[in-house]
Amino acid sequence: MKQMIIHGGKPLTGEVWIGGAKNSTVALIPAAILSHTPVTLECVPRIADVDNLMDLLKEMDVKCDFKETTLHIDPTEIKMSPLPAGKIKSLRASYYFMGALLGRFGKAVVGFPGGDDIGPRPIDQHIKGFEALGAIVKNENDQIIIKAPEEGLHGNQIDLAMPSVGATMNIIMASVTAQGQTIINNAAKEPEIIDLATFLNNMGAVIRGAGTETIRIDGVSRIEAKIPHTIIPDRIEAGTYISLAACIGNGIRIHNIIEEHLDSYLAKVEEMGVVIDADEDSLYVYPAGDLKMIQVKTDPYPGFATDLQQPITPLLLTAKTGEGVVIDNIYPKRTRHIPELQKMGANIKVEDNIILVHPTSELHGACVHADEIRAGASLMIAGLMADGETVIDNADNILRGYDRVEEKLRKLGADVTIQDA
Numbered sequence: 001m002k003q004m005i006i007h008g009g010k011p012l013t014g015e016v017w018i019g020g021a022k023n024s025t026v027a028l029i030p031a032a033i034l035s036h037t038p039v040t041l042e043c044v045p046r047i048a049d050v051d052n053l054m055d056l057l058k059e060m061d062v063k064c065d066f067k068e069t070t071l072h073i074d075p076t077e078i079k080m081s082p083l084p085a086g087k088i089k090s091l092r093a094s095y096y097f098m099g100a101l102l103g104r105f106g107k108a109v110v111g112f113p114g115g116d117d118i119g120p121r122p123i124d125q126h127i128k129g130f131e132a133l134g135a136i137v138k139n140e141n142d143q144i145i146i147k148a149p150e151e152g153l154h155g156n157q158i159d160l161a162m163p164s165v166g167a168t169m170n171i172i173m174a175s176v177t178a179q180g181q182t183i184i185n186n187a188a189k190e191p192e193i194i195d196l197a198t199f200l201n202n203m204g205a206v207i208r209g210a211g212t213e214t215i216r217i218d219g220v221s222r223i224e225a226k227i228p229h230t231i232i233p234d235r236i237e238a239g240t241y242i243s244l245a246a247c248i249g250n251g252i253r254i255h256n257i258i259e260e261h262l263d264s265y266l267a268k269v270e271e272m273g274v275v276i277d278a279d280e281d282s283l284y285v286y287p288a289g290d291l292k293m294i295q296v297k298t299d300p301y302p303g304f305a306t307d308l309q310q311p312i313t314p315l316l317l318t319a320k321t322g323e324g325v326v327i328d329n330i331y332p333k334r335t336r337h338i339p340e341l342q343k344m345g346a347n348i349k350v351e352d353n354i355i356l357v358h359p360t361s362e363l364h365g366a367c368v369h370a371d372e373i374r375a376g377a378s379l380m381i382a383g384l385m386a387d388g389e390t391v392i393d394n395a396d397n398i399l400r401g402y403d404r405v406e407e408k409l410r411k412l413g414a415d416v417t418i419q420d421a
């Protein structure tokens with residue numbers, strides 16, 4: 001277990017570079033096994049989820065070489081192996097091996113995934129998709145066994161009950177080599193879906209409509225990587241640094257941004273009164289003046305991301321007057337940061353899954369617990385704002401998805417250390 005120790009209250013300044021998107025990377029790595037030639041991914045974030053996915057690849061005799069931000073994956077000697085437990089539980093995205101193994105071998109045996117404890121996270125839509133493609137899916141001993149019919153998977157129309165990111169990606173991976181056309185209706189529109197489609201199309205797949213609610217996949221017989229793929233910037237990491245810059249920044253430039261991916265987030269931050277200048281691929285966040293309280297409701301993309309509701313919450317605490325409201329429509333019970341923020345003196349509470357935020361002139365350091373990745377991000381920002389020492393236990397959850405976070409925060413002038421607990 002890791003701890004993050006912060007001595008807060010120091011204004012931060014300077015520049016920070018955003019890494020590749022966690023939620024793209026964790027899909028692209030499993031998708032790499034669809035290729036019959038070696039794959040190169042660039043702009044790969046240094047996060048624990050990537051280390052765990054590489055360990056899973058090694059169990060299948062897939063070679064990995066990760067230097068700086070370039071990850072080479074060689075699946076040419078891959079052997080089909082069941083992935084029943086162990087590392088599978090360490091992250092959510094291990095469920096992408098269901099679609100990827102099914103697409104590559106017509107068979108997958110994968111344990112139930114782990115990931116953030118943010119309320120119920122069913123995978124019924126993933127299963128519905130695999131079954132629509134002709135697969136037989138069984139649930140035995142905490143693992144899912146998926147088998148394509150003898151003649152292979154066939155395209156079909158799949159109407160998702162909700163625009164699930166994971167189900168959309170898994171169905172894409174399973175169907176790129178299926179016979180005929182697959183149509184996904186009510187597909188998720190997140191930028192990470194487009195990134196996956198770009199990656200696969202450059203390897204010979206035929207996927208049209210990614211980023212819209214209807215995605216059409218025409219099955220092809222072979223997938224082969226020919227050129228390196230550069231992962232899109234992490235919009236959630238970017239949003240976290242924007243909040244941090246507005247809370248405690250003395251002028252911070254944030255590089256490697258696709259501004260459009262942050263539209264709904266920036267609209268809310270600017271509604272509060274934060275002044276931001278946008279350049280071609282960077283943003284400058286000015287030191288914040290008097291801020292207004294706001295209401296935030298999370299929704300599927302292009303709505304306000306659930307993964308950014310915790311990082312923006314410390315910013316709401318800095319508003320001068322009024323009551324802030326945060327409602328998470330995707331994961332209504334994603335409120336595990338609230339009792340921890342209370343320990344730091346935040347005037348905040350949860351009533352009927354609605355987070356109510358009141359202006360808080362001072363936070364003080366405390367021992368808190370990062371129950372999930374974005375709760376950890378929220379506490380990290382609060383710790384940087386607070387007077388005194390904050391100790392965040394289970395900082396492993398922050399390291400699951402924040403690229404070289406200690407180094408980046410130190411460069412901005414923060415007094416932060418990550419150590420073994």
Ligand SMILES: CC(=O)N[C@H]1[C@@H](OP(=O)(O)OP(=O)(O)OC[C@H]2O[C@@H](n3ccc(=O)[nH]c3=O)[C@H](O)[C@@H]2O)O[C@H](CO)[C@@H](O)[C@@H]1O
Pocket residue numbers: 023026092093120121122123124125126162163164165166167188306307330331
């Ligand atoms: C690795 C990754 O990319 N994780 C992201 C992905 O998670 P993940 O892909 O797991 O989230 P989904 O988009 O699938 O979930 C959206 C909503 O649909 C529900 N649902 C989903 C699938 C299903 O079969 N049945 C069902 O009921 C979920 O409970 C949730 O309420 O999108 C979430 C929502 O933007 C983000 O918080 C996560 O960071």
Ligand SMILES: C=C(OP(=O)(O)O)C(=O)O
Pocket residue numbers: 022091092093114115116118307373374401
């Ligand atoms: C919920 C998240 O991640 P995961 O789906 O990987 O648990 C997240 O990134 O905020």
